[in-house]
Amino acid sequence: MVSKMQKSKIKKLTAALISTVMFVSTAMVSAVALEPYNSYIYSASGPVSSQDGYTVDKVVNGLDMGLEQLSDPSSPLFISENEPAVLNEPMDMFRSAKGEFYIVDNGNARVLKLDSDLKLLKCFKYFTGSNMSVTETDENGVETTRELNFLKNPRGVYVDTDDNIFIADYDNSRVIKCDQDGNILHEYTRPDSTMYTGQTFNPSKVICDNGGNLYVIVASVNTGACVFSPTGEFTGFFGANRVEVTFQLIVQRMWRNFYSDAQKAKLAKAAPVEYANFDIDSDGFIYTVTEVANVKTDAVKKMNAAGKNVWASLTDIYFGDQNQTYWSNGTTIQVRLTDVEVAEDGLIHVLDFTSGRVFQYDPDCNLLFIFGASRDNQQGAFSAPNAIESSGDYVYVLDGRKNDVTVFKKTVFGQCVHDAVELFNKGLYTEAIGPWEEVIKRDGNYNLAYEGIAKARYYQGDYEGAMEYAKIAFDAEIYDRAYKSYRDEYLRENFTMVVVIILLVIVLILVYARLKKKGIIKKGWFIRLFKKKKEGGAQ
Amino acid sequence: MIYDMTPVQWLKHVIFHPIDGFEDMRWKKQGSLKIALVIVFFLFVAQVVKSRFGGFAYNMYAYTSLFSIIPILIQSVVYYGTWVVANWALCTLFNGEGKMKRVAIYTAYSLVPYIVCSIISVFMTYFLTTDESIWISFISNLGLYWSLLLLIFGMKACHQYSFSQTILSMIFTVVGMLLILFLFVLMMSLFQQVWLFFYTIYTEILYRLRA
Structure with missing residues (x-):
């Protein structure tokens, strides 16, 4: 018998033990979970917990970049006394071939050039050599016309291998091509071609291929990206999205057969959605993302020079979160893929604006890692992720509302996966x-x-x-x-054995038939094992 | 032809003589309800086998731990039951001669090829690759169409209909099945509400008694 005292002692001891274990385990969890989210990955049966492939290395804001130099008269980078030292709704980020970063600081109407450590090298605010001019009326009613030497609502930037900078100047309806000193080499404006039917020309994103062709995403143009030849002429559109086939669309198609022409004209037209952003890889393939919520058709495309989506035939791949559900609480979200980036080693990063998640894929579209989150003001969470870039072990995400750049660093686990994927994709x-x-x-x-x-x-x-x-x-x-x-x-x-078995079966059947013929085995012997019933007995 | 056969021999006779078999069985007043019930049980078994067994390449979901017996039960026993009830109810109104027992027996007998062929096709998935899936679909389709043929002639013999009458009655039977299932679901939800009503009254009385 265990006495009452002993019993309570045991109870106390176990309680102490359990609480210790609980404390230690929670301490361990908080020590491991550095990120403000739980890492997960999609397995065949849905989302499962996973190790972090990337963790936050640092968060860089305007001050860390050294933007105060812009308002410091003693600095060579000085622009004016009241030049803000912080980013204001940055819209786009590009990493050039030299490893330098270019950030479009939309709210401050400037483009920042940063080195690989995200320290300020140069600021492009005013440009020279523009053919365009702007007429302004001051408070006295005096009209002055001046060169259009500034940006207005810039949204995209691209830098080619010769270090020429292309800036999508949204509200000035132009794309600027300038050199490193801010001298405008060419301005791409609304094409005069009859092919271009849009009333406005508001470029939002821009890239350039190896041949010097310029691709411009223009707001409210859904026939694809506008292409300009190296000499600056408009040559056409590139790679429009397809129309997503929805139930509504099918019903509408059906009704069209019964409608008069006047009724048909009133119907809403099914138009493809324009893509939000794109990137080009070293082989000249252009990757596009479509930001419209939960779009299934052409959400992410990889297009060849002819504008054909090389992934169109792959029906079993999709990008972003599956089933539009959060892994943690099961509420529905709207997947809005806002940016795509292809790294030098072929890894594809897709950025989801709503959930703030970065989805990393290998060149064969296998999902490798998911990182980032949308809630709170914590490190690694975003409120308006606008652009993504990567270099080596680092992934950079630009946040347009927190006005900073978050730098993710690959973990040991991430390196393991990348090693394996690289070897495997090489055929080793x-x-x-x-x-x-x-x-x-x-x-x-x-x-x-x-x-x-x-x-x-x-x-x-x-x-x-x-x-x-x-x-x-x-x-x-x-x-x-x-x-x-x-x-x-x-x-x-086992060829011999298989043949022997087949022969044996054939012989057995022959023997059985022979015996039956001779009357040694009677017909239906097996069925006779059951009780025989008289005719008409059943019903 | 000697019709001196055991019930199992009758089953065999019916299956391998689709056109005359049921007529023979009807005039000789054969067919066992016990065997019919055994066949329905095997129909259920076949459906379980179809969802829980098979080669990995053919039926991956057999290799997960998720398994619910309710849909399988509905797909076999409940469908069979509603078919029998709907067919009997309908054909009795339209000069069909079949009794409910006979409808149950003839329906069950005609399901045998389907059951056998589904089990054989599941067995084959263990040995064939997906490139050779034509054999599996051949076997399962064979069973399906054979059973359908048997069902048509079974119902024809059962109710003494002409061919076109049989087809029409079968189509209406399917509609009747849907109706029965719909009413069943409706009834369930109504009963739930009635139950809830009485339960509220009960709790209300309980509170008042206590107060």
């Missing part, structure tokens, strides 16, 4: 097994690792192993391929 399947196993050691939920090992085993000729890992990865395609090879191999090895 066997070499990739090691890194993949390391990934699984760190995160058993990481589905892509099982898939990678399954494929590697398959290419190695270990079909049974491939089948096993394909089952874990829930990948029927790899399983099927592995099974086919496994079956072929099995039949080849």
Whole structure:
């Protein structure tokens, strides 16, 4: 018997033990969860918790960049006494081939050039050599005409390999091409062509391909990006989105058959949505994102020089959050993909404006990491993420409301995954097994690792192993391929046995038929095992 | 033809003689309700097998732990039950000769090829790759159409209809099934409300008694 005293002592001890364990575990959790969100990744069955692939390294605001130099008369970068030292609703960020950053500071109508550490190098506020002019009326009613040497609501920037800067000057209806000293080399304005039917020309984003062709996303033009030749002529549109087929659209199409022409004219036209942003990779493929909420058709495209979406045939890939649900509480969100960026190594970053999440994909569109959040003013969470760039181990996200740049740094786990993906995409399947196993050691939920090992085993000729890992990865395609090879191999090895069994079955059937014919086995012997019923007995 | 057969032999006879089999069975007043119920049980088993077994490439979801028996029960036993009731109710009104018991037996007998072929096709998925899925779809379609054929001639023999009458009655039976299921769901929700009503009265009285 245990006495009452002893019992209570045991109780106390257990309580103390449990509370200690609880305390330690919470302490551990708070020590691990540095980010203001729980990392997750999509497995075959939905979202699962995952390790962080990226963590916040630092957050850089205007002061950290050294923007106070702009209002400091002693600085060579001095512009004016009241030049703000903070960013104001920055809209776009671009990392040039030299590794320098260009930020479009929309609210302050300037473009900042920063070095790779995000320190200010130069500010583009006023330009020389514009062919355009603006007429202003001051308070005395005197009209003055001056050169259009400033930006008005700039929204996009691109820098080509020769360090020429392209700025989408939204409200001035032009795209500026200027050199590093702010001398305008060319101004792209509303095309005179009959092809261009838009009344306005408000460029919002701009890129340039290797051949010097300029692609401009123009607000409220949904026929694709405007393309300008290297000599500055408008040559046409590039890669319009398709119309999303919705139930409403199908119903409308059906009704159209019964409508008169007058009624038809009144119907709302089904128009494709314009894309919000784009990027170009070193091979000249152009990646676009469409920001309209929850759009399924052409949300992210990879287009070749002819404007064809090379991913159009892949029906099983999609970008951003699946089913538009939060992982944590299940409420519906609106996915609005606002920016896409292709890194030098081919990794694709897609930025979701609503959830503040960055989705990183490998060149084959496999989701690698999700990081970032939308709530609070914490590090790693965004209120208006506008642009994303990356270089090496770092990913930079520009926030238009917090007016800062958040720098994410790759973790050890992230490096593991990247190593494995890189080896695997090079075709070094066997070499990739090691890194993949390391990934699984760190995160058993990481589905892509099982898939990678399954494929590697398959290419190695270990079909049974491939089948096993394909089952874990829930990948029927790899399983099927592995099974086919496994079956072929099995039949080849056991050919004699298979033939013997088939022959045996044939012989047995022949013997049975022979015996039945001779009357040794009676017809229906098996059925006679059941009780025989008289005619008409059942009903 | 000698019609001196056991119930299981009758089943075999019916299945392999789709056009005459049911007529023979009707005139000889054969067919066992026990066997029919066993067949319905196997229909349920076949549906379970279809959803819970199969090669990985064909039926990945058999390899998850999520499994609900209710939809499978509805897809087999409930559908069968509503079919029998709807068909009997309808055909009795339109000069059909079949009794409910006979409708139940003939329907169940005609389901045998479907059950057998679904189980065989599930078995085959373990050995075939998706490139060879034509064999599996061939087997399962064979079972389906065979059963449909049997059902048509079964109902024809059961009610002594002409062919076109049979087809029409079967289409209306499907409509009747939908109606029954709809009314069933409606009734369930109504009963729920009635129950809620009485429960509120009960609690109300309880509060008053206490006060």
